[in-house]
Amino acid sequence: AQKITQTQPGMFVQEKEAVTLDCTYDTSDPSYGLFWYKQPSSGEMIFLIYQGSYDQQNATEGRYSLNFQKARKSANLVISASQLGDSAMYFCAMISGSARQLTFGSGTQLTVLP
Amino acid sequence: DAGVIQSPRHEVTEMGQEVTLRCKPISGHNSLFWYRQTMMRGLELLIYFNNNVPIDDSGMPEDRFSAKMPNASFSTLKIQPSEPRDSAVYFCASSLAMTSEAFFGQGTRLTVV
Numbered sequence: 001a002q003k004i005t006q007t008q009p010g011m012f013v014q015e016k017e018a019v020t021l022d023c024t025y026d027t028s029d030p031s032y033g034l035f036w037y038k039q040p041s042s043g044e045m046i047f048l049i050y051q052g053s054y055d056q057q058n059a060t061e062g063r064y065s066l067n068f069q070k071a072r073k074s075a076n077l078v079i080s081a082s083q084l085g086d087s088a089m090y091f092c093a094m095i096s097g098s099a100r101q102l103t104f105g106s107g108t109q110l111t112v113l114p
Numbered sequence: 115d116a117g118v119i120q121s122p123r124h125e126v127t128e129m130g131q132e133v134t135l136r137c138k139p140i141s142g143h144n145s146l147f148w149y150r151q152t153m154m155r156g157l158e159l160l161i162y163f164n165n166n167v168p169i170d171d172s173g174m175p176e177d178r179f180s181a182k183m184p185n186a187s188f189s190t191l192k193i194q195p196s197e198p199r200d201s202a203v204y205f206c207a208s209s210l211a212m213t214s215e216a217f218f219g220q221g222t223r224l225t226v227v
Contacts, residue, residue, distance in 0.1 A: 033214075035215055035216075037218075043203060043220070043221055043223075044218065044220050044221065045205060045207070045218035045221075046218075047215045047216070047217060047218075050214075050215050091157065100162075100164075100169060100170070101147075101159050101162055101169075101170055102147060102159065102162075102207070102209075102216055103159065104149075104156065104157040104159075105156075106156050107156065107157075
């Protein structure tokens with residue numbers, strides 16, 4: 001079985017500051033993928049970034065980077081230079097080779113303060 | 115590409131009625147997922163298809179829920195009969211492969227009164 005845990009129900013960050021959203025996962029499968037999605041108040045789910053379990057480098061996409069620590073089973077999302085438009089719910093998700101289903105964490109509500 | 119298209123965007127129905135939610139995945143994607151999102155339970159995977167074949171429907175709440183994918187470009191999620199506790203946002207998502215990112219539709223907000 002696979003499990004995703006996000007322990008921060010809510011986070012606040014000052015505009016232009018960096019923020020880290022935590023995500024830990026559990027799986028016995030050596031092959032898996034980790035994802036982060038953003039859900040603004042409008043409700044749509046927006047894919048942000050992907051990290052494969054065999055990737056040597058941490059994934060980066062613009063202001064988003066994924067701090068992948070395999071031994072600790074963590075895949076934290078780092079948002080640099082926060083913008084007001086970053087205020088949203090952020091979900092960490094995982095798919096493993098055996099489970100073959102995309103499982104989501106409970107989400108973190110990020111609020112960027114002006 | 116227009117992305118994943120879901121219809122309707124909003125649905126209000128009376129308890130006991132049949133509800134059908136529709137999804138058109140991104141062309142070329144061979145995996146399709148149906149999720150339900152509520153405040154209490156977050157995002158729950160209901161069922162997913164690979165190459166039009168249902169792979170795992172263990173997340174389907176009960177026999178009132180059924181899903182079909184008659185071809186690569188269309189899927190339906192049906193609730194019959196609907197109940198107030200089915201009220202939620204239902205998302206459809208598709209991906210190129212089982213281990214690549216899934217792109218979501220806009221969701222259908224279902225309210226059963």
